[in-house]
Amino acid sequence: MSKVAERIIGIDVARSLAMFGMLIINYSVITGAEGKGPSWLIKLTSLIEGRASALFVLLAGIGIALMTKRARESSKKEQLQKARISIWKRALLLFVLGMGLYVIGWTGDILHYYGFYLFFLTFFIGFKKRINIIIASVLIIVAQAIQLTYDMFTGWQPDALFMEYVDFWSISGFTRNLFINGYHPIFPWFAFILIGFVIGCYSLKDWRFQRNLLAIGFASLVIAESASVILIKQLTPVLTSEVAQFLFKTGPILPSLLYMLSAIGSSIIILVIILMVTEKARNFLLWKVIIASGQMTLTHYIGHIVIGLSILDILGRIENQQLPFIYIFSVGFYFGSVIFSVLWKLKFDRGPIEWLVRKLS
Template structure:
C-alpha cells in the first residue's frame, strides 16, 4: 500500500511499518472472525475483546495511507507543476491497480474487501496534494459532518439483507455506488476523513519528540473523550429512543460509521501510529523489530494472501464456517506468526513483496 518512498533506509520511518504490521494482525483477526461466522461463538469476555478491534485496524491502515501519500509527494508538493503531474499520474495508476485487485477479491467471494475503497481514497487524495494543511483539517471536519447528516437523511439499511451479511444489489451500478460512497464496509463518506487526516499528519515533523508527545496526548484524549461522551449520550437518550436508535445515533461501532465512531477510531488510530514511531526507535536493531517490521512492509501482499491462502485453505478443508471464536483467533494468530517468519526471508531475497513489486512498476 502507499508508503514512505524517500530514498535511503536512514530516511524511512520504520515506525509506520511497525504500525502496518500490527494493523495486519488486527485485520486478520477481525476478518477471520467475520468469515467464520464466529462473532459470538465463544466466551462473552473473548467476544467483547475481539469486538474492540472492529473498524480499528482498518482505520489505522487508511490513516497510514494518507501519511504515506504526504511523504511520497513531499517533493512534488514543493516542486514544479510537471513533477506534480507525474506524481498524480503514478498515484492514479496505483489506485487503478488496487481497484482491480479489490474487484478480483470481490469476484472470488471476499465481500469485505477494502482495496476498492482504498483505491478511491488514493484517487481522490491525488487532487489534494497541494492543499494547505489547514484545508486538510477543514476537509476532515466537513466529511464528518456530511457523513453524519447522510446517516440522518438516508436509510442506512438499503441494499443489505436483514442480518447485514450480504449486500443484495452490490453488482448493480446503483448498488455498487451506494455501497462505495454511503453504506459499504468502508464507504467514502466518512472513511475518506481518515485518509485526509493522515495526509495532514504526514506533513508534521514526525521525527520530533515534542510533536509526537503532543499528538499522542491529543489523539488519546479525543479517543477516550469520544467513547465517554457516546456512552453518556446513549444512556441519556434511551428513555426517549429505543436502544437501537440510541446506538445508531451515538454508537462507536464501524457500522454505521457515525461521528462518535469516527472520532474514537481516528483518535485511537493516530495514537497507535505515534506509539509505533516511539517503539520503533526504542526497538531499533532488536530481534523483535526484525520480525515485526518486514510484515508491515508487505502489508498489501499479506492482505491479499490472508484471503486467498488463509481462507482458501479453510474452505478446502471444509472448516470455514465453523462458528468458533477461539478457533478463529488461534488460526489468525498462527497465520500472522507464519507471515512474520516468511516476510523477513522474502524481503532479504527479493527486496519487496510480490504485490508491492507489481505496484511499484506503475
Template sequence: MSQAKARITALDFARALAIFGMIIVNYRVAMQAEYSGLGWLQAIAGLFEGRASALFVVLAGIGVSLMTSKARSSMNEELIRKNRSILYRRAAFLFIAGLLLLLIDWNADILHYYAVFMLVAALIMTMSDHKILSLFSIILLASQSFLVLFDYRRGWDLNFKEYIDFRTIEGFIRNLLFNGFHPIFPWLSFFLIGMWIGRRRWLNKENRLKILLYSLSGTVVFESLSFFLVKWTSPVIGSDVAYYLFGTKPMPPTMLYVLSGICSAIAVIAICLYIVDKFEQSILTQAVINTGQLSLSHYIGHVVIG
C-alpha cells in the same frame, strides 16, 4: 538512525499491526467465525473492530503526504505530474485488485475503497492544510447527515452479512459511497486526516509524548461522550436509534466513531514510534517492520489463501 528513517520504519511497524487486526476482524466478521465458550477471545477480537482498518487508512494518508512532500513544497510542475501519475497508477491497480477479490465473493474488501482514496490524493495533493481540514469536516458532517437522511440498511440482508444488490450499478455505488464496509462517506475522513498529519511535525521525537497523551485523552473523551449520549437519549428515541446515531462501532460509522478511531490510530502510531526507537535492532521488531512493508501481499494472501 535518522528521524526520517525512524518515522518510516515506525509507520511500517504500525501498518503490520493494522494488518494483523484486519485479519482477525475479517475472519471473525466477514467469515462469520465463532468463539464458542471463549468470551475473552471474543472481547479481544472486538477491540480491533473498525480500529485496525481506520489505522490502516490513516497510515495510507500519512504515507501519501510523505511521498509527495517534495513536490508539494517545491511546487515543481514536473514533479507534481510524476507524483500524480504514480497515484493514478496505484489507484487503478488497487481498484482492479479489489474487483478481483470481489469476484471471489470477498464483500469486505477495502482495496477498491483504497483506490478512491488514492485518486482523491492525486487530485488534492497540492491543496493547503486548511482546505484539507475543511474537506475533512465537510465529509464528516455530511456522513452523519446521511445516516439520518437515507436508509443505512438498504441493500443488506436481515443479518447484515450479505449485500444483496452489490453487483448492480446502483448497489455498487451505494455500497461504495454510503453503507459498505468502508464507504467513502466517512472513511475518506481517515485518509484526509492522515494526509494532514503527514504534513505536520507531529511524528518528530520532541512531540511524541504530547501526541500520545492528547490522542489517548481524545479516545477517552469521544468514547465517554458516546456512552453518555446513548444513555441519555435512549429513553427518548429508543436504544437502537441512540446506538445508531451515537455509537462508536464501524457499522454504522458515526461521527463519534470516526473521531474516536482517529485518536486511537494516532495513539497506536505514537506507541509504535517509541517501540521502534527503543527496540529497532530486535529480531521481532524487524520481523514486524518487514511484515508492514508487505502489507498488500498479506492482505490479498489472507483473503485468497485463508
C-alpha cells in the same frame, strides 16, 4: 545507511500490526465467530473491530504524504502532476485487485475502496494542512447527516443486513455502496486517509510533535467514548436501547461521528506509541522481523483471503466457529506471513504484489 534505517520504521511496524488486527476481524466475520467465545475475548474483538482497518487507511495517507514530499516542496507543478499520475496508476491497480477479490466471493474487500481513497486524495495533496483538516471534519459531519436522513439499509439483503449487498453490480448500487453505506464508504472513511496525509506532512520523528499528536489522540478518544456512553444512557428511555445503541455506539457499522472521532483517536495513539518505542529501541531485532511483513501488507491482505480461506475450507472450519480458534488461526497465519516476509526479503526488495504494483505504476 541501510534501507531500514532510512525509513521511519514505526510506520512499517504499525502497518504490520494493523494487518494482524484485520486478520482477526475478517476471519471472525467470515466464519461466523462474532460474539462466540469468552466474554473477555468478545470484548477484545469489539475493541479491534473497525480500528485495525482505520489505522491501515490512516497509514496509507501518511505513506502518500511521505511519497509526495519532494514533489510538494518543489515549486514545479510538473513534479506534483507526475506524482499524481503515479498514484492514479496505483489506485487503478488496487481497484482491480479489490474487484478481483470481490468476484471470487470476498465481499468485505477494502482494496477497491482504497483505490478510490488514493484517487481522490491526489486532488488534495497541494492543499494547506489546515484546509485538509477542515475538509475531513466537514466530510465526517456530512456523513453523520446522511446517516440520520437516509435509509442506510438500502441495497442490503434484509435477511442478511451488512452481509450481502444485492445490487452491488448495478451503477446505482455500486455508487451508493462506495459513497454512502458500504463497509468503508467515502463518507466518512475518506477522512481517515486525509487526516493521515496531514499527519504525514509533519516531522514524525519530532518528539514535540509526537507528544502533541498523542494528546490529540487521547482527547479525541476520550471525548467520543464519553459522549457515546452519556448519549446512550440519557436517550435510551426516549429512543429505546436498540435505536440509541445504533445511533451513538462507537462501532464501525454505522461509521458515525463518534466512531470516527474514537477510531481517529485510537489510531493516532497506537501510531505515536509505536513511533516512540521503535525510535527508542531502533536496533531491536523484533522490529526488523515485523518491518519485513509491514512492507508486504498488500501481499498478505490478498494472501489472507486466497490462501487463508482455502486453509480454513480444507480444515472444515469455514463456518460456525468460536473466537478462541479464530485467534489461534490468526496468530498462526500472521507468524507464517512474517516468516515468509523475512525469507522473501532476503532475496527481493519488495513483496510479489508490491513489486507488481510498482512495476505497473
